[in-house]
Structures are given as structure tokens and as C-alpha cells.
Amino acid sequence: MLRYVLEEQDVAAVRFGISPLSELGLSLRAIRHPASFPLQLPWVSRTESARTHLDHEVLDALIDERMWTPDFLNPRPDSPLTRLDDELARLRELPAEVFRRDLVAVHGRVPDVLAGPPRAAVRRVVAALEELWAASFAAYWPRMRAVLEADVVHRGRQIAQHGLGAMLNGLSATIDYDGDILSVRLRDPADRTQRIDGTGLTLMPTMFTRRASAPVGDGPPMVMYPARGQGALWEAERVANPAAVAGILGPTRASLLAALGDPASSTELGVRLGVTPSAVNQHLRALRDAGLLVSTRYGRSVLYLRSELGTSLLAGGRAPTP
Known part of the structure; x- marks a missing residue:
């Protein structure tokens, strides 16, 4: 269980963001275990051949059997308009100690393929992610972003009509908000309580989680939750023709x-x-x-x-x- 303690000033600092890099990293879940993500099966199927020649050795090292990904793949987005190029530029400058720490938090060690000089390892990770984006995301991102942005608009409307509490409690069945504490039931057996302390809480809709997710470590307060409207995303639209x-x-x-x-x-x-x-x-x-x-x-x-x-x-x- 993860608990975020929200003081009065923290409630006013709850905001939404969209991260292309996070979507890219979390998509490894659907690629690794497609049966666990039935809504994304059409995407997995359509992009399968395009992924044949990717650097799977590195991509496989970015996720474990619990479907955890390192926190450097889930940066806190600046806004709903965050660009992948900007996020990858920051990833290229990731400090070596942060790179190693985040990998150890997921795997218990640094995977062999990434155990060499950290600068070279980070460059190879970025290259693998860029190739994954070109093969599987570039053509689909406008539609995916449209779904994510529509979710943010919907949540904002909920706040205006029913209040922040109703919106937070409607994000996922694994999220509860009692007016003071936002509780997120995670698969992580550890019990954590983290105060926001004016740093702000970011809510991030995603296409690639079935329940609420959060950073593995004690990074900036952030909750990733399933975006609405995914069901029809990959279906070809049938427009009635006069x-x-x-x-x-x-x-x-x-x-x-x-x-x-x-x-x-x-x-x-x-x-x-x-x-x-x-x-x-x-x-x-x-x-x-x-x-x-x-x-x-x-x-x-x-x-x-x-x-x-x-x-x-x-x-x-x-x-x-x-």
C-alpha cells in the first residue's frame, strides 16, 4: 500500500500530465504479457512484425516479471503537452547513480546487458526506445494522445461538477481518497507513506496499466491510472457512407x-x-x-x-x- 498525505496546500497542487516516454516504457508490459492487456492486443498484433529487429536484449532489461519498469522511464511530465524528444534529452543526461539505482530497485541488480559504462548503457537504452517508438508508436501516437487528453478533460469536468474527492475516487478501483490520504493499493508488498509537502501530486492517464501504478522508489508523488476510452481505440472506425x-x-x-x-x-x-x-x-x-x-x-x-x-x-x- 502506498499512501500520499495531502495537506490543504497539496490539494490545490494536484495536476495532470501526459508522458510519451512513460507510455513507451509501460508498453513493454503489453509486449511482454499481451494476454494481460486484452484492450491492447490489436496494437500488439499490428506492430509485431515492425518490432522484429529491435534491440530486445535492452528492452527486456527494462521490465521484470512483475511488470515493473525503472523510474527513469516514468518521469513526472511537465504538462499534458510533454514531447518525447524533450524527455529523451533529459534521459540522456541521467546521472549514472540514478540509472543504476532505478535498475536495482526493479531487478535487485543491474542487468548484464546494462552493466557496462553507464554513459554507453544509457545511450543504448535511448536508442532502443527511439527504435521502439518509430516501429510501434509514431503512427498511433496521435490517436493515443487524443484518448489521454480526453481523459484529462473528463477528470477536470468531474472536479468542476463533483469535487476533487469524487474525481480521485473514480480514477481506479485500487485508489481511495478520504480527504486527507490518497491510498494506492499496489502489488508491491511494501507499505509506504509519503508526504507531498508542497511538491505537488501528478496524475497521469496511461494506456498500459490495468490498475493504478506509482513510482517504484520515493520519487516525486505521481499516480498512473488507466485512461478511459481505450476499448475502441484500435478498432478501425466504421463511418456510415451516404x-x-x-x-x-x-x-x-x-x-x-x-x-x-x-x-x-x-x-x-x-x-x-x-x-x-x-x-x-x-x-x-x-x-x-x-x-x-x-x-x-x-x-x-x-x-x-x-x-x-x-x-x-x-x-x-x-x-x-x-
């Missing part, structure tokens, strides 16, 4: 047009509709050239949105006159 529009555009382009009532990237659309990225981009260009979509750049992504002409076509109406 028959007349599908007859003109084809079923895939009609589905894309129907799906773009809200802005979305080509990567996200490919995951939602079960279409390859190259095919999605080809269809999107055709729809945009026809004036049925508009596009804009947002950060590193190009977002697409149905135009007024596209909306009118779906509705069977006429295009609006200027």
Missing part, C-alpha cells in the same frame, strides 16, 4: 469526408479507418483539390477539415453562395 456520395467518390473517400467534421491528421485518419498512410494521403489530396477539404499546418502535422462544399455534398444540399 450511398450517393460513396457512389461518386468511392467508399474510402466518402468515409474520409464524413470523418472530417473535426480536424484530423492523415496519420490519425489512417488508424481510424484502417487505411495505409500513403493511400490516405492520396485520397486527401484528391478531396482537397476538389474543394471538399481544407488543410492547415499545426506544429509538425497537417490537419484536414471538411469544407462547406464538402459538408453540403454530404448533406445532399447545394454549396453555399459567396
Whole structure:
């Protein structure tokens, strides 16, 4: 049992964060024991071949049979907008003593593959994680982040409507909050009590835990809990196509047009509709050239949105006159 003691000032400092690096590390649970994560089986299956040539020797050393991962893979995120590149940059600078300590806390020793010079070992860990990201996460992260961000919005709404206590008690069946102490029932047999003491408590939704999780050591107060809405994440979206529009555009382009009532990237659309990225981009260009979509750049992504002409076509109406 882990108990976080929240004083009055600590209650005001409860915040949410999203960590791409933590998702990357925790995903090793689903890869190691896919049967224990039925909601993620489609992701495990879809990415299996892409993971064939990864550095499995290092990745296997980052998790044990209890499905624990070292705390350096679960950094406290700065915000819900934390970037993987920033987290990996900090990991590269991890002090050698922290690297060893966190591994020993999980395995009881430093695994042989990481027992050499710490700088070289950290570089190899970062390289293995970057390869795992490229193989299994890059194409799916927009959808995953959307689920995680939607969970944060939902929890904020709960606080506004029902109060902090109701929100905390609704995070997981293994979390209890009595107004003073947040108790987290962990698989760790150790009994720990940690005061927040003004350092803040971070709540982090994740795709890769079935119950509440927390740092293995006495790091910054943080609770990882199962994000809502995972069930339909990996299923290809089935959008009802208006028959007349599908007859003109084809079923895939009609589905894309129907799906773009809200802005979305080509990567996200490919995951939602079960279409390859190259095919999605080809269809999107055709729809945009026809004036049925508009596009804009947002950060590193190009977002697409149905135009007024596209909306009118779906509705069977006429295009609006200027």
C-alpha cells in the first residue's frame, strides 16, 4: 500500500500530465504479457512484425516479471503537452547513480546487458526506445494522445461538477481518497507513506496499466491510472457512407469526408479507418483539390477539415453562395 498525505496546500497542487516516454516504457508490459492487456492486443498484433529487429536484449532489461519498469522511464511530465524528444534529452543526461539505482530497485541488480559504462548503457537504452517508438508508436501516437487528453478533460469536468474527492475516487478501483490520504493499493508488498509537502501530486492517464501504478522508489508523488476510452481505440472506425456520395467518390473517400467534421491528421485518419498512410494521403489530396477539404499546418502535422462544399455534398444540399 502506498499512501500520499495531502495537506490543504497539496490539494490545490494536484495536476495532470501526459508522458510519451512513460507510455513507451509501460508498453513493454503489453509486449511482454499481451494476454494481460486484452484492450491492447490489436496494437500488439499490428506492430509485431515492425518490432522484429529491435534491440530486445535492452528492452527486456527494462521490465521484470512483475511488470515493473525503472523510474527513469516514468518521469513526472511537465504538462499534458510533454514531447518525447524533450524527455529523451533529459534521459540522456541521467546521472549514472540514478540509472543504476532505478535498475536495482526493479531487478535487485543491474542487468548484464546494462552493466557496462553507464554513459554507453544509457545511450543504448535511448536508442532502443527511439527504435521502439518509430516501429510501434509514431503512427498511433496521435490517436493515443487524443484518448489521454480526453481523459484529462473528463477528470477536470468531474472536479468542476463533483469535487476533487469524487474525481480521485473514480480514477481506479485500487485508489481511495478520504480527504486527507490518497491510498494506492499496489502489488508491491511494501507499505509506504509519503508526504507531498508542497511538491505537488501528478496524475497521469496511461494506456498500459490495468490498475493504478506509482513510482517504484520515493520519487516525486505521481499516480498512473488507466485512461478511459481505450476499448475502441484500435478498432478501425466504421463511418456510415451516404450511398450517393460513396457512389461518386468511392467508399474510402466518402468515409474520409464524413470523418472530417473535426480536424484530423492523415496519420490519425489512417488508424481510424484502417487505411495505409500513403493511400490516405492520396485520397486527401484528391478531396482537397476538389474543394471538399481544407488543410492547415499545426506544429509538425497537417490537419484536414471538411469544407462547406464538402459538408453540403454530404448533406445532399447545394454549396453555399459567396
